[in-house]
Amino acid sequence: MREALHLQVGDIDKERMLVHVHLGKGAKDRFVPLPLKTLAVLRAHWLTHRNPVWLFPVRSGDQPAATATRPMSTTSVQRVMRRVVRQLKLRKSVHLHTLRHSYATHLLEAGVSSARALRRPGRRPQPGRLAMAPLTHRLLPARAGLIGRVSRQVP
DSSP states (O other): OHHHHTOBGGGEETTTTEEEEOSOGGGOOEEEEOOHHHHHHHHHHHHTTOOSSBSSBOOBTTBOGGGOSSBOOHHHHHHHHHHHHHHHTOOSOOOHHHHHHHHHHHHHHTTOOHHHHTSOTTOOOOTTHHHHHHHHHHHOHHHHHHHHHHHHTOO
């Protein structure tokens, strides 16, 4: 979460469609792919505040996000996540870390091999992880239609 909240405008490379993540897992810098739809969402979000440095600036007191000197906190994002989960009336326990696991699931549903889905930038192989992926993939086909409908609504 820290890596995402600390993204700066200059970390987005729209020519190469990459995001430069600083000090990620293992305190390593890395570049991750930037899907066109994600770029569009990030642009739309940035237009709401136009901070020249931070993609996710903190709004505090009378200070507008456009002049913020630091990114928003993990606590703020967790609060928003809890509010969204309540509004959607989800019965399962959903947390920010759930999104990290969802990424590999979406890759599998898109037809990426399990070995490749688990070999993403910044990841090291972990015993047992490959065995869990097919089970997760089999449990989620009913959600694929919903995910597709939701992703089509993103500008």
